Amino acid sequence: DSGVTQTPKHLITATGQRVTLRCSPRSGDLSVYWYQQSLDQGLQFLIQYYNGEERAKGNILERFSAQQFPDLHSELNLSSLELGDSALYFCASSVDPGQSGNTIYFGEGSWLTVV
Amino acid sequence: DAKTTQPPSMDCAEGRAANLPCNHSTISGNEYVYWYRQIHSQGPQYIIHGLKNNETNEMASLIITEDRKSSTLILPHATLRDTAVYYCIVRSGDSWGKFQFGAGTQVVVTP
Numbered sequence: 001d002s003g004v005t006q007t008p009k010h011l012i013t014a015t016g017q018r019v020t021l022r023c024s025p026r027s028g029d030l031s032v033y034w035y036q037q038s039l040d041q042g043l044q045f046l047i048q049y050y051n052g053e054e055r056a057k058g059n060i061l062e063r064f065s066a067q068q069f070p071d072l073h074s075e076l077n078l079s080s081l082e083l084g085d086s087a088l089y090f091c092a093s094s095v096d097p098g099q100s101g102n103t104i105y106f107g108e109g110s111w112l113t114v115v
Numbered sequence: 116d117a118k119t120t121q122p123p124s125m126d127c128a129e130g131r132a133a134n135l136p137c138n139h140s141t142i143s144g145n146e147y148v149y150w151y152r153q154i155h156s157q158g159p160q161y162i163i164h165g166l167k168n169n170e171t172n173e174m175a176s177l178i179i180t181e182d183r184k185s186s187t188l189i190l191p192h193a194t195l196r197d198t199a200v201y202y203c204i205v206r207s208g209d210s211w212g213k214f215q216f217g218a219g220t221q222v223v224v225t226p
Contacts, residue, residue, distance in 0.1 A: 002158065002160075002161075004158075033214075035216075042216055042217065042218055042219070043153075043159065043202075043216035045214070045215065045216075088156060090158055090159070092158075092159075092214075101147055101164060101166065103149070103161055103164060104161070104214055105161060106158035106159045106160070106161075107158050108157060108158045109156070109157075109158055
């Protein structure tokens with residue numbers, strides 16, 4: 001158990017809908033990362049937050065957005081869903097991404113199926 | 116961050132040591148080598164990381180060559196539960212943001 005909690009574990013929704021994935025980082029971690037893993041692709045970095053502020057952006061679609069709240073939990077919002085958005089979405093957390101040798105720890109993921 | 120090259124797959128017999136190579140010839144002085152693994156559709160699991168010295172923990176050993184252009188992850192006594200995709204990542208210690216995951220090495224441990 002990494003200490004990173006993601007909900008829901010599984011989600012099935014229809015095209016065009018909107019969903020929210022939630023992540024609680026490990027106790028004491030200030031930074032949250034979101035990754036997407038599709039069947040035909042590897043782990044793709046989406047976005048990172050540190051202490052409530054966006055710090056790095058990867059291959060995140062405009063239909064997707066995220067935020068980190070004062071209690072440090074994070075939400076990833078996916079809207080206007082398409083079949084191709086079906087994937088595993090992972091959240092990871094770390095103490096301070098600016099520190100040397102910083103390590104990130106992953107949650108167990110949220111399976112999203114768009115039908 | 117430097118790119119890494121790993122073999123796409125390798126097999127290992129149960130009980131034997133598994134030696135997983137990683138090439139990172141463009142690594143720079145402040146970049147760390149990290150290893151993670153992902154057991155089918157589970158969250159990636161941190162294994163070990165190092166800068167230039169060899170490192171060992173309860174899971175594995177990390178051997179980094181003197182010129183730091185390559186490294187080897189050693190699983191000393193592979194078990195069936197070690198079957199997973201293993202990712203070698205090079206990341207700057209002061210790099211805000213992403214750990215970039217490549218394709219990794221699919222390791223299959225056989226009885």
